[in-house]
Amino acid sequence: MNKIKKIIDNIYKIPGVSTLKDIYQEVGDKRLYVEPLSMNQSIEDFILEGGTGYNSLLSGHLGKTICEIKASYDGRFFTYGLPFSTLYATGYPLHRIVEGSRRNTLIKKFDKIDYVTISLRDKEEIKLLWKKSEYKTVTLPPSALNGFYLNSFGAKLLGLKDKGFCIVVPKGYEETTEGWELLDGTIWDNRFFIDKIDSDKKIIKIFTQQSNVNEILEKFSKIIKDIKNSLFFSLFTDKGLLVLLSGNVNDLDALWEEIKDLKLTYRLI
Numbered sequence: 001m002n003k004i005k006k007i008i009d010n011i012y013k014i015p016g017v018s019t020l021k022d023i024y025q026e027v028g029d030k031r032l033y034v035e036p037l038s039m040n041q042s043i044e045d046f047i048l049e050g051g052t053g054y055n056s057l058l059s060g061h062l063g064k065t066i067c068e069i070k071a072s073y074d075g076r077f078f079t080y081g082l083p084f085s086t087l088y089a090t091g092y093p094l095h096r097i098v099e100g101s102r103r104n105t106l107i108k109k110f111d112k113i114d115y116v117t118i119s120l121r122d123k124e125e126i127k128l129l130w131k132k133s134e135y136k137t138v139t140l141p142p143s144a145l146n147g148f149y150l151n152s153f154g155a156k157l158l159g160l161k162d163k164g165f166c167i168v169v170p171k172g173y174e175e176t177t178e179g180w181e182l183l184d185g186t187i188w189d190n191r192f193f194i195d196k197i198d199s200d201k202k203i204i205k206i207f208t209q210q211s212n213v214n215e216i217l218e219k220f221s222k223i224i225k226d227i228k229n230s231l232f233f234s235l236f237t238d239k240g241l242l243v244l245l246s247g248n249v250n251d252l253d254a255l256w257e258e259i260k261d262l263k264l265t266y267r268l269i
């Protein structure tokens with residue numbers, strides 16, 4: 001694999017085959033502005049999936065931080081963008097392709113991504129707030145970096161006491177949040193917990209709106225047979241919720257058939 005190369009300051013050239021684990025091993029305390037949910041997902045797969053993940057609540061899609069990309073259409077490679085300015089900042093229309101997930105059938109997708117030149121950020125110190133709860137509509141504080149809901153199985157993987165909502169805020173956050181428990185911020189190091197899910201389980205990702213999540217969770221609880229060992233994870237983003245589910249292949253396919261017609265609901269994988 002080609003090495004990750006620092007261009008200048010916080011701008012790095014990263015091979016498309018690099019996983020998040022590869023990247024973080026080489027760049028030290030630098031972090032992607034938007035992270036995939038798995039340390040084992042390549043930057044190529046993450047972009048082709050749509051680039052929505054941790055920190056999408058504030059930073060949107062990974063495509064916003066891409067300066068230059070070498071990718072292929074129909075087997076032909078091309079290079080697009082400039083090494084020192086993001087596609088967004090320069091007004092390139094390609095950012096629509098970079099951030100376009102598979103839910104948008106009108107946008108032609110890349111076949112392969114050779115590399116991206118991308119802006120990284122410094123690692124920050126955070127606090128983690130948790131509230132045991134069933135799923136319900138919730139309003140996140142303006143300073144929230146991430147917000148999500150986990151069922152009991154997911155909570156165990158992350159290191160929480162039980163199911164409920166979590167909010168990630170900057171370390172300097174001082175507001176009183178009644179009913180929320182302050183947790184050790186190092187729990188956030190376990191955020192790539194989907195890598196711990198047994199290989200015999202299938203994972204699907206769905207992009208939807210908050211108004212649909214209760215119905216999805218209700219169907220999930222009825223259709224998924226091994227519910228005690230299956231994940232329900234709902235992550236807030238700037239444009240909706242990214243819902244990740246695990247379970248038996250047939251159960252998940254049956255679940256998707258039940259929810260696929262919900263308004264503004266798209267299956268990413």
